Amino acid sequence: MFKDNDFVYIDYVSKIKDTGEVIDTTIEEEAKKANIYDPEKKYKPLLVIIGEHRVLEGLEEALRNFNEGEQKEIEIPPSKAYGERDPSKVKLVSLGELKRQGINPRPNMVIRLAEGGYATVKSVSGGRVILDLNHPYAGKTIIYNVKVVKVLKDEKEKIQALVERWFGENNKMTFELTEDKKSVKFEVPKDYFLLEDLQTRKYVLAKDIITFVLPESVVSFVENYNKETFK
Amino acid sequence: MFKDNDFVYIDYVSKIKDTGEVIDTTIEEEAKKANIYDPEKKYKPLLVIIGEHRVLEGLEEALRNFNEGEQKEIEIPPSKAYGERDPSKVKLVSLGELKRQGINPRPNMVIRLAEGGYATVKSVSGGRVILDLNHPYAGKTIIYNVKVVKVLKDEKEKIQALVERWFGENNKMTFELTEDKKSVKFEVPKDYFLLEDLQTRKYVLAKDIITFVLPESVVSFVENYNKETFK
Structure with a gap:
């Protein structure tokens, strides 16, 4: 059973109920089997934050009734998937x-x-x-075969997951969380100083941490320049 | 007498020697008199950092022999102004x-x-x-009537001048300089978090401080986000 702000990682295969057509999956092997493999895509479990509404409404609702490690097939009616056909x-x-x-x-x-x-x-x-002009999947019932593969409990792990969401898996961001959990302090590595969308990434990362992990904290980003920076 | 890394503010009127045509000035009244007044331009003394080479070579060289408050007319040959005509x-x-x-x-x-x-x-x-294809002023001897109106001595003043250079005169940046002068710490106001070129401005500001004011210091920028930031 999950509640708002829980961080769960899921693997899934989703299909159109009528036709059995696979529309999406987090699993490379399944994508290949269904002929929808995209070599540009990184196949790995998806982070879902309960209550964030980044995934289909019906999927998020169903996830509230999962447990860690559980795998189930769920059926999502059009109204909680891509909408009815108009x-x-x-x-x-x-x-x-x-x-x-x-x-x-x-x-x-x-x-x-x-x-x-x-x-x-x-x-x-x-x-x-x-x-x-309807969404191609409007009016369709969607079947999800979902497994909750991991649940994050610790605030540091949750912050790390959000850093990966916005700065990628192999990012070089480091942070300290004070014991009273009032302050999350990031040091931005020099390599990122001229990243074009650095400001946006910091903004959305801070927003996510404050919204979903530590609402009362101050999230700081520190950038240290010295003469080595300009060599 | 000024030397490398001195911060001097100058007022000037520059002319083509041959024709007497005024080409530039920092003084509003002079611009109007010469019919080159630009309402978009802010007329105010120009910051020259000796050795930075942002102004004509001949002007910078001549400034080395000025004193604070001194006003002189100097003549700059083409080779130290806009180049010879080719x-x-x-x-x-x-x-x-x-x-x-x-x-x-x-x-x-x-x-x-x-x-x-x-x-x-x-x-x-x-x-x-x-x-x-020559510069319009190539081959011209340039006359500068220059006055050194102010000289900055204090590191804090110099840093403040650089902040104004990159963030404008009415900026909201604040900073602390530690007593050992090893650390200059800026707090970036929330209003600037989504400024499109914030990263570039911080970069050039840090670079100028380290190059011209405190080469051994660490220049830090801190951005603090909390729940108020996102309201």
């Missing part, structure tokens, strides 16, 4: 209009709309194109 | 070529070259254009 989001547009935008539509192609968002091309005929 | 940098190009680049050249116009750098249009006739 028939009014199916639209007829002219082929000429899309071509003017540099798009040559073909059935099943996903295109980016000039007004924002994405659409799936349903059909092209007689100069008319039918576009579906 | 006749081989005057080139003939076809009008068509420039037009293809979207440029409609007229005499005295300064254009940006496709291959980088700038050029002055000398003449346009019969489909031919003469371009001068």
Whole structure:
């Protein structure tokens, strides 16, 4: 049983219930089996913070009833997955209009709309194109085969997990947590001083630590420059 | 008499010797008199760090022989100002070529070259254009009327001057300098956390402090986040 702000790592395989099509997984072998393997992706358990709402609502709700090490198959209705299908989001547009935008539509192609968002091309005929602006998985019941592989208990471990989320697994950030847990002090390594999005990463990391781990703490980042820095 | 790493503030009016044309000044009234007043520019004494080479070589050299409060007129030969004129940098190009680049050249116009750098249009006739790639002030002797209005002695003042250089006059940066002068510690205000070029500004500020004020010090920047930061 998990509650808000618990840090759990899960492995999963998710499928469309109707068709059995595998849509996502954290496990390399499963991705290969389902022909969705992406060599650019790092297959490893996913960190879910209960209450954060970064994963499907139905998945997060179901996870509250898991225990560490437990593996279950759960079924998520559309309303708690990618939403119901909205028939009014199916639209007829002219082929000429899309071509003017540099798009040559073909059935099943996903295109980016000039007004924002994405659409799936349903059909092209007689100069008319039918576009579906619903999420491709809208209206689908999703099956998750999930295992909770690890649960973090210790604040230091949780902070470390958040550092990895924002600075990558092999980051060089170091931190100290005072015994009273009022202060988390990071030293930023020199290599990161000119990282273009360093400010954003520090911001979101501090925000996550304060939101999910130690709400009353001060999270500090220290950057020390000396003459060696500029050699 | 000034030496390397001295911080001096100067007011000046600079002119082309031949023509008397005023090219630059730190004094609003002088700018207006010479019809070069720019309402976007903040007229105030310029910080020159001796040995930094951010100003014309001849100006910096001459400043070494000033005293605080002294005002003098100095004459800078081309070689220590904008360089000698190089006749081989005057080139003939076809009008068509420039037009293809979207440029409609007229005499005295300064254009940006496709291959980088700038050029002055000398003449346009019969489909031919003469371009001068020399600096507009190349070959000119420059007259500076300079006054050293202030000299900084104290390290704290020098650091403050550098903070103003990089964070503007009304910045909210605060710092502490330890008594042994081994540590300069800045606290970055929350308002600056998402400043897009904060990392660059901290970098150049630390570099200037270490280069020109306290070479053996550690310059630290601390950013403290707490729950108020995210409200």
